[in-house]
Amino acid sequence: MVLERVKQLAQQVSNTVSPPHPLDPLSALEIESAVSLLRAQHGKLYYNAVTLLEPPKEQMVKWLADPEHTQTPHRIADIVVISTDGKVFDGHVDLNEQKVISWAATPNVQPLITMEDLQIVEHIVRTDPGVIEQCALIGIPREDMHKVYCDPWTIGYDERFGTSVRLQQALMYYRPHVDDSQYSYALDFCPIYDSNLQKIIHIDVPKVRRPVNQAPPNNYDVKSIEAQGGFRTDLKPINITQPEGVSFSLKGRTIEWQNWSIHIGFNYREGIVLNNISYFDKNENKLRPIFYRLSLAEMVVPYGNPEHPHQRKHAFDLGEYGGGYMTNSLSLGCDCKGSIHYMDFDFVNRAGAASTIKNAVCIHEEDNGILFKHTDFRDDSVIVTRARKLIISHIFTAANYEYCVYWIFHQDGTIQLEIKLTGILNTYPMNPGEDTKGWGTEVYPGVNAHNHQHLFCLRIDPSVDGQKNTVFQVDAERGPGEVGSEENFYGNAFYAKKTKYTTATQAKANYEGSTSRTWDISNENKIHPYSKKPSTYKLVSREVPDLLPKEGSLVWKRAGFARHAVHVTKYDDSQIHPAGRHVPQTSGEPSAGLPAWIAANPSANIANEDIVLWHTFGLTHFPAPEDFPVMPAEPMTVLLRPRNFFLRNPALDVPPSYARTPSQVAAGKSGCNSCVDKTSVQV
Amino acid sequence: MVLERVKQLAQQVSNTVSPPHPLDPLSALEIESAVSLLRAQHGKLYYNAVTLLEPPKEQMVKWLADPEHTQTPHRIADIVVISTDGKVFDGHVDLNEQKVISWAATPNVQPLITMEDLQIVEHIVRTDPGVIEQCALIGIPREDMHKVYCDPWTIGYDERFGTSVRLQQALMYYRPHVDDSQYSYALDFCPIYDSNLQKIIHIDVPKVRRPVNQAPPNNYDVKSIEAQGGFRTDLKPINITQPEGVSFSLKGRTIEWQNWSIHIGFNYREGIVLNNISYFDKNENKLRPIFYRLSLAEMVVPYGNPEHPHQRKHAFDLGEYGGGYMTNSLSLGCDCKGSIHYMDFDFVNRAGAASTIKNAVCIHEEDNGILFKHTDFRDDSVIVTRARKLIISHIFTAANYEYCVYWIFHQDGTIQLEIKLTGILNTYPMNPGEDTKGWGTEVYPGVNAHNHQHLFCLRIDPSVDGQKNTVFQVDAERGPGEVGSEENFYGNAFYAKKTKYTTATQAKANYEGSTSRTWDISNENKIHPYSKKPSTYKLVSREVPDLLPKEGSLVWKRAGFARHAVHVTKYDDSQIHPAGRHVPQTSGEPSAGLPAWIAANPSANIANEDIVLWHTFGLTHFPAPEDFPVMPAEPMTVLLRPRNFFLRNPALDVPPSYARTPSQVAAGKSGCNSCVDKTSVQV
Missing domain, CATH: 2.70.98.20 (Copper amine oxidase, catalytic domain)
Structure with missing residues (x-):
């Protein structure tokens, strides 16, 4: 049955009317085709990434120069999986040939943390006895554990645990109400989560404890703003329209x-x-x-507070989580207009x-x-x-x-x-009167936003x-030449x-x-x-x-x-x-x-x-209260x-909004007005 | 009769229904009122500037705090003139009192060059025998002197002439046709113009002569672009409209x-x-x-070519010409849209x-x-x-x-x-094969644009x-603390x-x-x-x-x-x-x-x-051909x-385009959508 599915998907891929450009991302069909092939060979796996392996540049450059007469590079899926017993495998699947062309365990590495990996942690921390105990110590009773949240981060690197165990650190927060911004209520301890065991294996507890913040919520949701005097009412709409459509064209994903x-x-x-x-x-x-x-290709966000375990806050957001995986689904008129x-x-x-x-x-x-x-x-x-x-x-x-x-x-x-x-801002709690020592700013009472x-x-x-x-x-x-010298008399x-x-x-x-x-x-x-x-x-x-x-330093070495x-x-x-x-x-x-x-x-x-x-x-970024909430x-x-690339300004042939030459001025002519915009008004 | 006019204008000024804000620029009426007062006292003068003398800050701050109960500062005109015999006078006229409150000759200074001062020079150079001779030497016959143009610049400072004589340097150009861009045809010599005498008093001629450029015109006017294949036709209009009007209000000049x-x-x-x-x-x-x-408040544009007399090219565009005087009259949809x-x-x-x-x-x-x-x-x-x-x-x-x-x-x-x-770009001619020595770039054949x-x-x-x-x-x-020290163990x-x-x-x-x-x-x-x-x-x-x-250096000293x-x-x-x-x-x-x-x-x-x-x-700016013409x-x-100025992000009360809280998500509610933009479309 599995083999049936492999063949069926392979057929669907090859039936696709317009074949993909060699650099197009893998389609859903291609992804499932690769997975079905692996499933047939290796059974159950936890998929970390199935993405296009871009063709070798040499081959691509030839194809781009003459796609008609050059063999189209094969579609190859680049794959990262974790086996059910926690081993990491890297492999390549040739989708044209429908075969696995490389497959090997990669020792002592941890592939990135996916959104699914992240989502699990919050459920675990809420029921972990150690976490419940720590919450109680800083003022959150056991029955309020549903108000406890965490932003799971990769652990970065912690020398106590090394690389072989797959870990996340849980940056802890509290919400008095489900709609309150949790970043005013950071908690002071940090559980460490083992992704394979799906449990908390350690909790870093600071020497100085910081009870949960007692300040009122600092919210930005609609209800809160309305309760604080409401929204400004003096913004008139700005409409951006393109009645004749856009000026770009797309063939596949080439614009x-x-x-x-x-x-x-x-x-x-x-x-x-x-x-x-x-x-x-x-x-x-x-x-x-x-x-x-x-x-x-990569990024790193090092935080500047030297107190343990804040050195672990230096996210590689692309390599550790994936800028693609974390991408928002955009909405019209909100994220972009026109x-x-x-x-x-x-x-x-x-x-x-x-x-x-x-x-x-x-x-x-x-x-x-x-x-x-x-x-x-x-x-x-x-x-x-x-x-x-x-x-x-x-x-x-x-x-x-x-x-x-x-x-x-x-x-x-x-x-x-x-x-x-x-x-x-990423935030950490601070006690009343506590000194930030310059490593952060108190952006709201009890809220320390680190540099x-x-x-x-x-x-x-x-x-x-x-x-x-x-x-x-x-x-x-x-x-x-000094000022006054023959070669540079005026020093300019x-x-x-x-x-x-x-x-x-x-x-x-x-x-x-x-x-x-x-x-x-x-x-x-x-x-x-x-x-x-x-x-x-x-x-x-x-x-x-x-x-x-x-x-x-740790960050210098890793980044x-x-x-x-x-x-x-x-x-x-x-x-x-x-x-x-x-x-x-x-x-x-x-x-x-x-x-x-x-x-x-x-x-x-x-x-x-x-x-x-x-x-x-x-x-x-040295935070300030204006950056919050x-x-x-x-x-x-x-x-x-x-x-020195173009012969001259390459945009001279963009139609001018207005143009008038000296001879037109002399002749009293109005000049060329090809302004595409007839909609502006004087107020 | 002059006195009649003074009284009449003074009456008009005081009759103005809404008195100006103390920081409003002088109105046409106020300018003419000040001039008529000076004319009555001093006869014919050449006006360089009649502008608002802003009230002392101490007085203004009081007035701004409580305009109802504070005496409105007097309107005072700050005046610069040149007398018919070339002396510079600075003075103040109190428009409320209708009197000249200060008036004195200022020795050894030159007030800025006005647009009118600039406009005269081109007419003079065309008929100057020395200029005609220099033009002939580089290939422009006497009968083509109407094709010779100049951009008159302040002289900056030239130690041979000092400050007492009012001078401009004429950067020379040629236009094969009146509509050709002259900046492809810079001329190699530089006449010096005396504004008071209205004549050329000296011509700086370089050792190496550079005949007028023989390259075809490098133009950007409509006719030229049309002749070169025309304008691009694939730009669809983007309309920006504000059907309910603007979101700002003006009381006088306070927005x-x-x-x-x-x-x-x-x-x-x-x-x-x-x-x-x-x-x-x-x-x-x-x-x-x-x-x-x-x-x-000021600017300077030093040029980096050490060869004489290019060191004089270091315009103080605000202090030497006036950013206000040189301001364009703007047109709708061209300079700004909406x-x-x-x-x-x-x-x-x-x-x-x-x-x-x-x-x-x-x-x-x-x-x-x-x-x-x-x-x-x-x-x-x-x-x-x-x-x-x-x-x-x-x-x-x-x-x-x-x-x-x-x-x-x-x-x-x-x-x-x-x-x-x-x-x-400001340009200077260069001979075929001439070395720019790194002080400029040949942006078009025969055209050297200096750093x-x-x-x-x-x-x-x-x-x-x-x-x-x-x-x-x-x-x-x-x-x-070094890496490994107690205070900065991880070096972050x-x-x-x-x-x-x-x-x-x-x-x-x-x-x-x-x-x-x-x-x-x-x-x-x-x-x-x-x-x-x-x-x-x-x-x-x-x-x-x-x-x-x-x-x-000269520029270092002046700027x-x-x-x-x-x-x-x-x-x-x-x-x-x-x-x-x-x-x-x-x-x-x-x-x-x-x-x-x-x-x-x-x-x-x-x-x-x-x-x-x-x-x-x-x-x-190190010029490149893309910057030309x-x-x-x-x-x-x-x-x-x-x-640390605002208590928190001061824009939280700007209506969101879209907002949905966790409880709304949980309840399957669509959230608040107060997006003012209903005109965006998906294509």
Whole structure:
């Protein structure tokens, strides 16, 4: 019967009318097909991930160049499971061949914690005698255990337990009423949960106890706001409509918009993955490749309170939980306004069935103010052209926090990654009069929000006019020669100092604000006919704090990617996850991912090579009461800008809103007014 | 007859039904009234500026607190004129008393160059024999002199001519056709124009000559784009409508929006001036002052080519030309979309008549994406609330460049200054094969665009819960104790290190990217009840390059404000212009403005005092062909964020787009959906 089902699913997959693009995420059907094959061979397994194994780049580049005459790469499922006796297996299933092509137990690792793994913990803690006892000690009677909640986090790494036991730490909270925000009522102890045993194996109890907070709830729900005087009534609607429809078109998951062409992938870890990002250049009359792949590949959120066990709070939200798994199902007019196209995301559940997040990805356009403008002061002849942007976004909820990820494409060739942080601060209780010692802020009576950083690792796999690229560090520097010297008499000389990166060992750099440091991703084989400079996309990023946990610290060891703002490595198909494939409970000894890859090949040439640039950026957050009980969104931006890539401003052919030449002014003519907007009004 | 006119105008002014707010710009009537009084006393004068002298702060603060029972400050015109024999006079006219209250010649200064001053130069150069000769030498025949253009700049400072003669330098261009962009055809020589004599007094001719560029035009006008294949046709309209009107209200020039209250001033130099910025705090049930005055007070644009005479290219666009004078008259749907309220700006012309820029200031709202969101991963109970922003903007054209200035107010209490740079690069010719030596980029054949910086000085006059404020420098620092020590065992400790500024001499600081340096403007007399930290607005600014001209250089001397990212001074009514009141042709010996004020009172206490914070920010621009022939707008942002100012997130009462509590989820209820937007569609 099982075999019947395998054949049936395989038939359905091959019957699919339009075959998927090789980079499309696995469909529900493909997921179930892979699972049924494994089930037939291995029986019952707990599924952690069934995701697309992207085809080797070499093969993909050939296929992308000539899909008609190139064999389509096979669809391969990359699989992580936990056996019923707690062993971890990694494997690959070839969906075209319908066979398992690799299958092996992976010792001493823990794959990420899924939403299902998380959901179980709260039920367990409520009935655990040790937890009940601790609750009683700080003022929660046994009969109120249904008011006790927990945000289960991966344990990070705890040297007392190591890697072999699959663990979560339960950050404990209390809700006086089910609709009260629990983050005003953090509890002071921390149970440790064994996922395989499904029980609490230890409770960390602080020396100084902190009874449950007695402050009134600090809520943001509708009823509470209404009770506090109600909502403001003076906001008039702003309607955004696109009566003629959107300006983009989709073939499968490949979007075309304003000369851009982008394949929109998605997986359980990184969330949105953008592939084969190209721009149709009218001057060259061809689609020019820019980035083979862009994604948020990892992140870490270290907290700055040195008291045990807060050092364990340093979530790798992508590698430990999955930015895709935690993605919100979006709703119209709430998360995005205007004319919205959504994409769903199929994933595997623990039992092996396919599940779907509806509206996981939002695609829409927005007006973006002035694209360019110039007025001639002589006669007021003018051109003014409005900008449009395309936004491909998803939002994921990592327990208390929300990350809104916006991949934005501009008409001038700029790619922008904007991340908005919102949601709720992680909190810990404090006694009346207790000193935060500077490691946190009392954002509400009895509520200590600890200092933390959000550090994101942007994986940039460039293909600027081809796969062979070079990274240059660019610093604004003063010219040689003192004031009064012949070469720099007035002392005003300055220039862009370029440092070429040639090996991965050399290519580790921090941010330098004073020189406005940027990084050029250049194709040295393609020289701009005017500037004689190589075709380039420039990384411009200004929110780049140092990793604050010290060298040699737990976080420093585990989050090797975050030690520098930029690393560059030679491309390798297997190097996607800069903190390693299986992140939970890594000790950092040795550091997985990026540091290991660089150490394995320290002098590998990265100049004029197929390379990957790993950029860590983010912010340091010292909480304030304004961030509570729910945090106004804080945006952060990284830009990738064309420099010496286009012959000239590539957006000159965007229809102007208004344009009038000197000769039209002189002749008293009104000039061209092709403004698409006739709906604005003067008030 | 003159006296008749004086009386008549005075009568009209006093008859005005609603008297102006003391900070309103002078009206056309007030300007003409002041001029007629001066004309009666002093005869013919060339008017450089007639602007509001803002009332002393002490007087204004009293009036603002209780306008009903406080004497309204007199309307005083602050006047700069040049006499027919070239002397500069500064004076004040009391419009209420109708008398000149101060009048004096100011020796050895040059007031700014007005648009009228600029307009004359091009006519003069075309007929100057020396210019005609130079044009002939590089290939422009005498009969084509009508095709010769110039962008007249202030001379900056040229030691050969000093300050006593009023000068402009004429940056020369050529247009094959009147509608061609001249910036592809810069000419290699530079005439110097005497404004009083109205003639060319010198021509700087380079050693290496560069014949006029023979490249075809590089144009962006409609006809040219149509000839090159036409405009893109795939942009569908995005309509933004506000069927119920706007959410702000105006009483005179005081705007109220979403708890904000702001007086919108404007003058010829700074452009928009925002005064008395306050927020109605529901918790305290009062309007809380935050900033007494915010403006862009000065800027400098140094160019990095050390070859003579390019060192003279370092425009102080506000102090040398006037950001108000150069302001564009805005048009609906082109510069801003939606429901727009405009404000005009009245100024004096050279002859003394009032002139008006219609639609100088644009006021409108925009949707701003997600304000906050949180989903409970347990049950998908959720709140999502959309943000709105209020934008008060103007755009000014400084010869080739455009500066779009957006003062943005957010519902969460954040104030954002966004500046978009667009317009056209300043260019200089280059011969085929000529080496730019790294001081510029060949952005088009024969066109050298020099490296430059745009450095803006934001004048922040705070009144955070009152006039007595203190500035703290805040750096993210690692905690003490090595990894493995008892106090920092896991090495993860970090905190916000605060450095208090106590004197103006001490309060000079550069930006530090690695510590995410910010500055707190705090009221130490008002402590937050929860956090026990002082009420604060935090300056967050990430685009803060060093001033690249060297210490002791011409620009360093003239632009003293730009030597550091932050200066703090004790408040003084007379200290508005950080490079001095009259900027053109200052030598910088001694440095006017900020350095002089600090030197005059080096140990003045600035802690818990009435203070001003001067913040210099901006960017360093290494041009690329993508910036030509007209530059896609490049945005830059500075934030002022409330920290420990509000009791909690002040935007919790913004109606959510969607909200559903755990109990509603459990009961299967749909939750509150008060989403104001019913117009979004799924495509």
